[in-house]
Structures are given as structure tokens and as C-alpha cells.
Amino acid sequence: MTWLRLAFPLSAITAGLLATVVGVTSSAAIVFSAARAAGAGDAELASWMLALFVGMGVTCIGLSLRYKAPIITAWSTPGAALLATGLDGVGLRVATGAFLVSAALITLSGVTGWFARVMDRVPVSLAAALLGGVLVQFGIGLFTQMQDNFVLVFTMFAEYLLCRRLLPRYAVLTALAAGVLVAASTGSLHLSGVHLALAKPVFTAPAFTWQAVFGIAIPLFVVTMASQNLPGVAVLRNDGYDVPVSPLITWTGATNLVLAPFGAFGLNLAAITAAICTGPQAHPDPRRRxxxxxxxxxxxxxxxxxxxxxxxxxxxxxxxLVLGIAGIGLLGTIGSSLTSALTDDRWREAAVVTFLATASGFKLLGIGSAFWGLLAGLLTAAATGAFHLHKPTPDAPTPATPEATLAASTDD
Incomplete structure (x- = not known):
């Protein structure tokens, strides 16, 4: 029947499944690290997964049907990386409060149409440097793990490099599979605790501190908007989908706001996984994608x-294995972040300062290095006159975007 053919095109089903698999396998380990850093137990970890996936599922379905465009949402992988390094010792209640503040800022940006204006206040170079400084610890961790677990981590890295050339879209997935096989063969894979069970939501009452607002919520908002929503819009535009941006930001932010007490730390427009569904491989007719x-x-x-x-x-x-696959999964994002940070020579010195200060792990007044890195970069930009220099010409180099590193399949 006609409606069956329209609802069940094999190419669209395959694209949706692939987007889900890539989105989960490339960064679930980073979310796991963030949850553990916040002090989440097994029940809270399951609730985080439930809240994030329900939020992503509802927004994907609702927004795609509403705008007749392949709107793919994701959790904020850069946000999870930031949280994995910034939530240590903070506690779940304070972390939840920070999630709510960030989600409220995102929602407000969408409702008021502030998105473009807000991002104009944070230069792309500095936002990218902030992200790079957060993620670099994961990249370094990939190699520090080789010191004590050489066979396991090196096998994963070698498999990634092999498939990076031959099967780039599946490179992270095959690296994970290789790691699981090595772990199983060496007896370090403990499957006795694995069980098939439905997740249950666990409500965490939020607590608010000014340190968490400045050290967690604001950096989380910045990296989510600049490193996820901005390229997410670019992917849609690149494939000809001129959907209104503000409602997309509003709905992802509002959904995040509702689900934050259950562990949804950040929901946003996807970039890498979106590209899987917006191109011709999803459906030959753009109107059916x-x-x-x-x-x-x-x-x-x-x-x-x-x-x-x-x-x-x-x-x-x-x-x-968890730390190794997290590092592998973020290699492409680290590379594109550094490229974006250093492309514009007006902001290069300020971007380097932002990157170094953020990567240092420096804390002051209980506020993490992400905030101080951004502040240091802005002060450097002011001192070097970057704010007053002429704007780049239209044909100036544009910062690297996640779609430029699609083959790595690492961003969402």
C-alpha cells in the first residue's frame, strides 16, 4: 500500500538506525564518565540514559513531522566532556541545578530569537578554543591509558586507524568492537552484572550555587550552542532545509528543561548524525528524508x-576501554575545534590563551577552568585589540565545521 511505502522506506530506516548507532557508540562512554563524576549510581546512570534518549526521540519525531525535514537531535558530547572534568566533587543536586540553568538559557535564546545575537558575543574562535581545551584531556587520556593497558588501547587505536581509511563512518564502532573482544579475551570484561531491564526515571532535586552557575552552567550553554547547535543548523542549511531556527532551539531547550532533573544534561541539534539523515543516502527525494x-x-x-x-x-x-573509546571518539572534534580556534589570525592569540587556561584545569573560587579560560581569552582579545579590528572579508577562510570531519563520525 502507498502509505506503507511512504512510512517504511528501507533507506530512511537504515539511515535512522545508523544515526542512532553512531550517536550512541561514539560518545556514550563520555556520558558515562560525566555521570560518574557527578556521583551517579547505577540507578541514576540508567535514568540519565532514559531521559537523554527520550528527549532525543521525542524531539526527533516531533520536529521532523512538524517541519517535514530530517531534524536530528543529540546529547551535547562537548557538554558531557566538560561535565566529566568539571563535576568531580560537585554532587548530583548541584549538577542538576546547573543543567536547569543551561537549559533555561538555551530555551530563552530560542524564545527571544537571541541565538544569533548571543553567539555574536562569543567569537567562534574562542568558543572553539574553549571546547578544545575541555576535550584535550580525553585525547591525552587515550595515550596515557596505553601505559598500563597497552594491548587493549593500542588494538582499539590501530583498528580505528585502519577503518578510518577504509570504513570511516564505522571507525569508532569497529574500534569499540575490537576493544570489547580484547577485554573479553583477557578476562577484564565483567558481563555477569549485565541484565536486560527497563530504565526507571530517578528524580534529583536541584540545588543552585553561584560557583556551579559560572563554572558549569554557562560553559555548558556556550559549548552546546557554539559547538552543537551552530553546526547543526549548518548541516540542515547545507542540504537545503531552510527551517526556522528559533523554534528548533526553543523546543530542544524546553525538552531539556523538563528532563534535566532526571539526568538530561544537554539536548541540541545534531551535526554528524544529522548529516546521515539529511543526504541522498537517506532518501532520493529530499521531501521524504x-x-x-x-x-x-x-x-x-x-x-x-x-x-x-x-x-x-x-x-x-x-x-x-571506556577512556580509550572516549578519546578515539573525540579525535575528529578536537581537530576541528583547534582548526576553528586558529583560523582567524585576529583571534589566534586569545584563542591560544583560552585553550591553555581551559586545558590547565585551573580553579578559583570554586569555579572550574572552562569559565576562567573563556574570561582569559576575552581579556586577551581586548588587550590585543581583536574586538576593534576589521571584520574578515566574505571570502575569508571559514572555521571548520563538524560536517568537514564527517568521516570521523565523532561529534554527536
């Missing part, structure tokens, strides 16, 4: 319901 977005949402909902199983699987993996 929105079906891929709907299917991606359905798959996300299924994975979310099994959030307890996902959490137990992550717990069963050795720490070296």
Missing part, C-alpha cells in the same frame, strides 16, 4: 527504555 528523522527518534526511544541495560553494559567495560 524527514522519515529518516522519525525513525531515528523511534530507535532512540527504544534504546532509552533499555537505559538500565545500556548502563550495566558500560559498567561492565574496563575503565581503560
Amino acid at each position: 524527514y522519515v529518516a528523522g522519525v525513525w531515528a527518534g523511534l530507535f532512540y526511544l527504544v534504546v532509552g527504555l533499555l537505559g538500565a541495560t545500556v548502563g550495566s553494559l558500560l559498567t561492565a567495560l574496563p575503565a581503560a
